[in-house]
Amino acid sequence: MAGLEDLYREIILDHYRNPRNRGELEVPPAVQAVGFNPLCGDEVIVYVDVQDGVITDVSTGGQGCSISQSSASMMSIAIKGRKVSEVRRLVRAFKHMMSIHGTGIGGTGDDLDDDGDTGNGAGDVKLGDLEALRGVVKFPVRIKCATLSWNTLVQALDETFA
Amino acid sequence: MSADGDQLGPQTKAHFPLLTRQVHGKPIVYLDSAASSQKPRCVLDAMNSYYETINANVHRGAYEIAAQATEAMEAARAGVARFVNAPSADEIVFTKNVTEAINLVARSWGGANLGPGDAVVITEMEHHANIVPWHIMAAEKGFELRWIGVGADGQLDLSNLDRLFDGAKLLGVTAMSNVLGTLNPIRRLADAAHDAGALVLVDAAQYVPHLPTDVQALGADFLGFTGHKMCGPTGIGVLWARAELLEAMPPFLGGGEMILDVRKDGFLPNHIPHKFEAGTPPIAEIVGLGAAVEYLDDLGMDRVREHEVSLTAYALRTLEERYGPDLAVHGPSEPACRGGVLSMSFQDIHPHDLSQVLDDRGVCVRAGHHCAKPLMRHLGVPATTRASLYVYNDTSDVDALADALGAAGEFFAR
Ligand SMILES: Cc1ncc(COP(=O)(O)O)c(C=O)c1O
Numbered sequence: 001m002a003g004l005e006d007l008y009r010e011i012i013l014d015h016y017r018n019p020r021n022r023g024e025l026e027v028p029p030a031v032q033a034v035g036f037n038p039l040c041g042d043e044v045i046v047y048v049d050v051q052d053g054v055i056t057d058v059s060t061g062g063q064g065c066s067i068s069q070s071s072a073s074m075m076s077i078a079i080k081g082r083k084v085s086e087v088r089r090l091v092r093a094f095k096h097m098m099s100i101h102g103t104g105i106g107g108t109g110d111d112l113d114d115d116g117d118t119g120n121g122a123g124d125v126k127l128g129d130l131e132a133l134r135g136v137v138k139f140p141v142r143i144k145c146a147t148l149s150w151n152t153l154v155q156a157l158d159e160t161f162a
Numbered sequence: 163m164s165a166d167g168d169q170l171g172p173q174t175k176a177h178f179p180l181l182t183r184q185v186h187g188k189p190i191v192y193l194d195s196a197a198s199s200q201k202p203r204c205v206l207d208a209m210n211s212y213y214e215t216i217n218a219n220v221h222r223g224a225y226e227i228a229a230q231a232t233e234a235m236e237a238a239r240a241g242v243a244r245f246v247n248a249p250s251a252d253e254i255v256f257t258k259n260v261t262e263a264i265n266l267v268a269r270s271w272g273g274a275n276l277g278p279g280d281a282v283v284i285t286e287m288e289h290h291a292n293i294v295p296w297h298i299m300a301a302e303k304g305f306e307l308r309w310i311g312v313g314a315d316g317q318l319d320l321s322n323l324d325r326l327f328d329g330a331k332l333l334g335v336t337a338m339s340n341v342l343g344t345l346n347p348i349r350r351l352a353d354a355a356h357d358a359g360a361l362v363l364v365d366a367a368q369y370v371p372h373l374p375t376d377v378q379a380l381g382a383d384f385l386g387f388t389g390h391k392m393c394g395p396t397g398i399g400v401l402w403a404r405a406e407l408l409e410a411m412p413p414f415l416g417g418g419e420m421i422l423d424v425r426k427d428g429f430l431p432n433h434i435p436h437k438f439e440a441g442t443p444p445i446a447e448i449v450g451l452g453a454a455v456e457y458l459d460d461l462g463m464d465r466v467r468e469h470e471v472s473l474t475a476y477a478l479r480t481l482e483e484r485y486g487p488d489l490a491v492h493g494p495s496e497p498a499c500r501g502g503v504l505s506m507s508f509q510d511i512h513p514h515d516l517s518q519v520l521d522d523r524g525v526c527v528r529a530g531h532h533c534a535k536p537l538m539r540h541l542g543v544p545a546t547t548r549a550s551l552y553v554y555n556d557t558s559d560v561d562a563l564a565d566a567l568g569a570a571g572e573f574f575a576r
Contacts, residue, residue, distance in 0.1 A: 004518070004519060004522050004573065007518065008515075008573070008574075013574075039530060040513070040514050040529060040530040040531070040545055041530055041531035041535065041538060041544050041545045042514075042544065042545075043544070063544045064512065064514075064544070065512040065513075065514035065515050066512060066514075066515050067514070067515075139518070142514070142518070145514065
């Protein structure tokens with residue numbers, strides 16, 4: 001059994017208590033998407049403003065546990081100012097880390113790449129602080145908390161380019 | 163502390179094999195019976211014995227074990243009927259769970275009886291199982307879905323009871339809230355609904371397992387409950403309804419078992435209750451449910467209720483003494499007016515995080531919206547942490563919960 005410290009790393013609690021890029025953006029020019037975790041009722045709202053293929057601004061709202069909220073906060077930092085193509089690679093890398101396959105625990109992962117891309121997601125992508133969320137995989141029910149904002153981000157990006 | 167609170171728990175714990183296991187190296191403290199109860203040895207044995215000695219399809223075979231299987235199933239039906247004081251076993255329809263029981267009423271009775279200009283009245287504290295079927299039917303049939311709100315202390319707001327049922331054809335109400343523990347005044351509501359010409363559907367999923375149930379005294383027309391919350395197996399639920407309602411309703415699902423005759427130009431439905439039991443039933447589960455009601459009957463439902471009231475009182479007192487304003491228990495504060503469901507908000511720790519630390523100490527509670535999102539919106543919280551009590555719990559479980567809450571507080575204060 002993994003210890004609670006594996007899950008609740010200091011940096012996670014810090015982002016939970018002091019979430020970055022929290023709030024709303026004007027829609028339009030920004031696009032908004034809402035994600036639900038039907039399991040626990042958590043809600044995440046992601047706003048992205050995309051100009052010339054670059055995420056110029058991002059904001060998140062909603063309510064949820066420390067894992068979902070800190071993941072949203074760290075995500076916002078990781079994607080702000082980045083090209084959409086890079087961000088899509090980052091999403092793949094993050095979701096790969098969050099899959100049970102990704103960390104070799106075994107069993108069938110349910111959050112593997114959803115775009116048919118096989119392999120290790122994106123090996124050259126640096127996850128940085130997001131690595132702190134790696135421990136979540138040892139608590140399978142919490143994976144959905146960590147991936148909620150990322151799935152919602154993908155919704156928002158898909159909408160931007162719809 | 164009343165002695166009763168501690169009499170039933172320690173004595174019955176030994177009947178439940180699962181409660182001897184450990185989680186994360188600690189003895190299990192099971193406080194999630196509102197989601198699903200544990201099963202006593204006698205229920206597991208009854209189901210095994212069914213498979214080992216009389217397993218055969220029911221109602222059709224002319225051979226010995228098929229007759230015995232049918233007999234076992236019908237004996238369970240009779241036992242369930244007695245358990246809720248139904249006038250006849252023919253009024254007991256076996257379903258998959260209470261969700262299916264409510265959907266059966268919505269589809270069959272609702273489909274035949276509801277239309278534009280009608281209203282179905284439900285409450286803000288319903289489980290999604292008694293909301294969504296009515297949303298679906300309202301969209302199809304164009305009737306009004308009317309809501310009874312929740313007021314202070316987790317009670318239904320009945321201030322406009324005299325006009326509430328104007329134009330209503332049905333009241334759907336939970337006998338006990340799975341979030342607040344509130345015991346609703348079913349008889350009073352049923353009388354008011356009947357005066358206005360409306361029928362009454364009671365979601366008794368949290369009531370039948372915990373209190374002596376008399377469908378006739380409650381004044382219900384339809385009443386549903388679910389086996390897995392009352393020491394029985396999953397996959398089996400019950401719809402009780404007055405015989406003349408069942409007689410008049412069209413079938414729900416079609417197939418084998420529910421017919422008397424099938425021709426190329428139509429079919430003749432079977433008599434009740436079989437008319438509503440299409441296909442091979444979950445026979446072992448029905449036998450298991452029969453054993454569960456026997457088990458509860460042997461304990462005595464009055465005693466079960468007494469035990470839960472005093473254990474709930476002990477829990478409310480203990481949590482208040484240890485955590486004061488840091489911990490809110492939603493719902494009625496008076497143990498005699500509520501069931502043993504404690505929906506908690508603790509400091510500003512999110513329920514998901516709280517239950518994670520509790521789990522680390524072997525304490526099983528549920529975090530989330532408990533399938534009651536309209537009620538959560540009313541309470542103004544996204545989720546709660548719910549601990550729920552049953553026959554096998556005792557003061558040591560409550561103490562373990564209280565200790566674990568303290569540990570969680572410390573963990574997140576670091
Ligand atoms: C009040 C209430 N109604 C309905 C249900 C649904 O029960 P089931 O999932 O067994 O149909 C539950 C439990 O989850 C409940 O507590």
